[in-house]
Amino acid sequence: MNDKDRDKMSNNSNLPFIPGWNASLESAFSAYKGPYIPGRIVTQHKTVWNILTEKGELQATISGAMRKVGKQPVVGDFVVLLDQSDLNSYTIVDILPRTSCLSRGSAGDLSEDQLIAANIDTIFIVTAVGHDLNLRRLERYLTIVYSSGAKPVILINKIDLTEGLPDDPSATIQEIKDIAGDVPVIALSALSKTNLEQLDPFMKPAETIALIGSSGVGKSTLINALLHHNVQKTSDVREDDDKGRHTTTVRQLFLLPNGTIFVDNPGIREIQLGDSSDGIDRTFSDITELAQNCRFKDCTHRNEPRCAVREAVDQGVITQERLDSFHKLNDELAFQADKAEIGLKGVEKKKYKGIALARKYIASKRQ
Ligand SMILES: Nc1nc2c(ncn2[C@@H]2O[C@H](COP(=O)(O)OP(=O)(O)OP(=O)(O)O)[C@@H](O)[C@H]2O)c(=O)[nH]1
Numbered sequence: 001m002n003d004k005d006r007d008k009m010s011n012n013s014n015l016p017f018i019p020g021w022n023a024s025l026e027s028a029f030s031a032y033k034g035p036y037i038p039g040r041i042v043t044q045h046k047t048v049w050n051i052l053t054e055k056g057e058l059q060a061t062i063s064g065a066m067r068k069v070g071k072q073p074v075v076g077d078f079v080v081l082l083d084q085s086d087l088n089s090y091t092i093v094d095i096l097p098r099t100s101c102l103s104r105g106s107a108g109d110l111s112e113d114q115l116i117a118a119n120i121d122t123i124f125i126v127t128a129v130g131h132d133l134n135l136r137r138l139e140r141y142l143t144i145v146y147s148s149g150a151k152p153v154i155l156i157n158k159i160d161l162t163e164g165l166p167d168d169p170s171a172t173i174q175e176i177k178d179i180a181g182d183v184p185v186i187a188l189s190a191l192s193k194t195n196l197e198q199l200d201p202f203m204k205p206a207e208t209i210a211l212i213g214s215s216g217v218g219k220s221t222l223i224n225a226l227l228h229h230n231v232q233k234t235s236d237v238r239e240d241d242d243k244g245r246h247t248t249t250v251r252q253l254f255l256l257p258n259g260t261i262f263v264d265n266p267g268i269r270e271i272q273l274g275d276s277s278d279g280i281d282r283t284f285s286d287i288t289e290l291a292q293n294c295r296f297k298d299c300t301h302r303n304e305p306r307c308a309v310r311e312a313v314d315q316g317v318i319t320q321e322r323l324d325s326f327h328k329l330n331d332e333l334a335f336q337a338d339k340a341e342i343g344l345k346g347v348e349k350k351k352y353k354g355i356a357l358a359r360k361y362i363a364s365k366r367q
């Protein structure tokens with residue numbers, strides 16, 4: 001990499017070259033005096049992390065103190081390393097403040113082991129014309145992205161496909177725009193490289209981007225198209241695993257030639273709805289707004305009289321499907337919150353108790 005690229009990426013040639021490093025990280029790091037260096041996690045193994053530093057890519061474990069409190073760095077994290085290079089040893093001693101956190105499923109549970117990635121600026125929610133297009137699923141993804149703290153962008157891939165589709169792509173694209181609110185929606189084709197330039201405004205140097213979306217929508221194809229012929233993603237890293245065996249791992253954080261940073265790992269690919277009540281409100285801002293005119297402050301928009309949301313459904317302002325989706329996501333959150341509070345066992349019991357009561361009720365009706 002030449003100096004010009006370096007400057008572009010750190011915006012300031014005095015800062016160390018770590019992808020995404022900036023002045024506020026520099027200031028947080030400046031509290032560390034002594035043999036410490038900063039770095040960014042590029043790959044997470046079970047007990048070992050690969051970290052990009054000014055010295056190149058290093059492997060490190062975490063300090064006993066961090067282990068004790070259950071603090072675990074994830075891919076994308078900026079960390080502080082104790083540099084004992086004379087002993088060929090590096091230890092992660094701290095995680096610098098995160099600007100966003102992507103966490104997996106089980107909500108209400110924001111424990112460290114639920115985190116998948118940190119410090120992602122923008123998340124491309126990838127869908128594809130044809131079978132994957134599902135507005136309800138898109139709402140789930142939007143909810144996840146909002147609650148992570150990253151900015152969402154919706155990509156509709158495979159617009160080169162026109163034949164044999166159940167729906168007209170332009171109609172579906174419009175439907176997506178209707179639920180997307182202010183979120184940018186970009187229709188493109190990773191395969192035929194159509195409209196890829198429309199992603200340029202989001203792919204700035206030092207910006208960290210992740211892609212989420214169902215299997216098969218074309219995330220890998222898109223990343224490869226954006227990488228051009230860059231080798232960093234495709235060249236796997238041969239290294240020893242935690243037990244000293246040789247393994248091949250794919251780097252989970254990698255750079256585009258222009259300095260944009262991409263994060264991709266299995267955890268992100270399998271992402272589920274997390275603790276997202278705030279995200280739900282933002283995804284369904286139309287419903288939240290309408291709800292202010294409901295008669296009851298705590299209206300659930302199910303059976304209450306003078307519910308402004310259900311009136312809006314009756315008038316065709318919002319669809320029944322959208323309200324159903326809102327209810328479903330809220331129910332799921334409530335279930336997950338319960339689970340976090342009383343433990344899975346309790347919830348299972350509660351569920352069975354519910355089933356038992358329902359059986360009793362049905363039986364009483366039959367008599
Ligand atoms: N026609 C068409 N096919 C595409 C396009 N992008 C990807 N595909 C195809 O869709 C299939 C799945 O693409 P992938 O890139 O592997 O999808 P993915 O989202 O990474 O899937 P996972 O790795 O399972 O998460 C492959 O056969 C691609 O060639 C596109 O723009 N147009």
Ligand SMILES: [Zn+2]
Binds near residue numbers: 309
């Ligand atoms: Zn209501």
